Amino acid sequence: MLGGMTIIAVFNQKGGVGKTTTVLNLLAAIARRGQRPWGIDLDPQAHLSHVFGARPRRADDSVYAFFARGAPLADVAQITRSGVVLCPAHLDLAKLDATLGKGMDEVTRLRQALQQPGTTTGPVVIDCNPLLTVLSLNAVFACDVLVIPVSSDYLALRGALELERALKAMEPVFRRRLPRRYLLTRYDARKTMSAEVVEGMAKALRADEICTTRIRENVHLAESPAFELDIFRHAPDGRGAADYNALLDELSGAGFVA
Numbered sequence: 001m002l003g004g005m006t007i008i009a010v011f012n013q014k015g016g017v018g019k020t021t022t023v024l025n026l027l028a029a030i031a032r033r034g035q036r037p038w039g040i041d042l043d044p045q046a047h048l049s050h051v052f053g054a055r056p057r058r059a060d061d062s063v064y065a066f067f068a069r070g071a072p073l074a075d076v077a078q079i080t081r082s083g084v085v086l087c088p089a090h091l092d093l094a095k096l097d098a099t100l101g102k103g104m105d106e107v108t109r110l111r112q113a114l115q116q117p118g119t120t121t122g123p124v125v126i127d128c129n130p131l132l133t134v135l136s137l138n139a140v141f142a143c144d145v146l147v148i149p150v151s152s153d154y155l156a157l158r159g160a161l162e163l164e165r166a167l168k169a170m171e172p173v174f175r176r177r178l179p180r181r182y183l184l185t186r187y188d189a190r191k192t193m194s195a196e197v198v199e200g201m202a203k204a205l206r207a208d209e210i211c212t213t214r215i216r217e218n219v220h221l222a223e224s225p226a227f228e229l230d231i232f233r234h235a236p237d238g239r240g241a242a243d244y245n246a247l248l249d250e251l252s253g254a255g256f257v258a
């Protein structure tokens with residue numbers, strides 16, 4: 001952990017697997033327990049920022065300013081209704097892949113900043129776009145644990161296995177095995193596909209790196225972003241809230257969240 005604050009990156013290069021849903025509700029779960037977590041939106045689509053009601057008009061008011069001209073993260077941070085400090089995204093983030101390059105200095109920018117004591121006020125959760133871009137690499141290099149959502153379908157599992165290979169290739173740079181947790185999302189016990197993905201994960205991945213928590217298919221989780229609400233505000237007594245609380249318990253139990 002850097003400066004005592006956990007950094008969790010949520011990534012899978014497959015799109016639509018529940019990355020943003022997981023970041024949103026993990027942040028909200030942490031905030032509800034009395035901490036002031038930081039959310040960093042590195043996806044040019046800015047879905048997380050939207051749900052939090054943050055829509056910076058100028059790229060310079062987003063995390064773009066941090067990458068493009070080294071502005072302190074605190075300069076673009078804003079507090080949300082969920083009690084989360086958010087560094088919002090902007091469409092211009094998509095330009096950074098062409099301008100920044102992928103050298104060690106560029107991919108460790110976020111890590112360098114978050115390593116400075118006093119940068120954040122609590123655990124950090126980073127949302128990524130579904131491509132291994134310079135921004136996602138910044139998230140991977142900055143994190144203490146990588147959470148990889150795998151939705152209950154074949155392509156999401158394949159994305160996870162591709163990522164596993166990419167992480168293996170990066171290991172000489174990390175000089176250790178990067179802590180990671182695969183998280184099954186949109187799980188439906190009645191569906192054969194869900195059972196097949198459970199089986200496929202068990203076959204191809206390390207058992208201790210698969211979350212015991214499964215995020216079940218849940219309509220409230222799907223509809224809450226439309227109301228700009230996290231699951232604890234939208235349906236506090238439902239299964240979605242229970243599942244994301246369980247995920248936080250599991251990550252805390254493993255020592256990833258203090």
Ligand SMILES: Nc1ncnc2c1ncn2[C@@H]1O[C@H](COP(=O)(O)OP(=O)(O)OP(=O)(O)O)[C@@H](O)[C@H]1O
Nearest residue numbers: 015016017018019020021130186216217218221222
């Ligand atoms: N457990 C769930 N039950 C039902 N719907 C879900 C669940 N998790 C996510 N969804 C829905 O699935 C869709 C994709 O989820 P989400 O946006 O979190 O994925 P993502 O990985 O961030 O996508 P992208 O790669 O585009 O950033 C959304 O419509 C979301 O509401």
Ligand SMILES: [Mg+2]
Nearest residue numbers: 019020043047
């Ligand atoms: Mg997303």
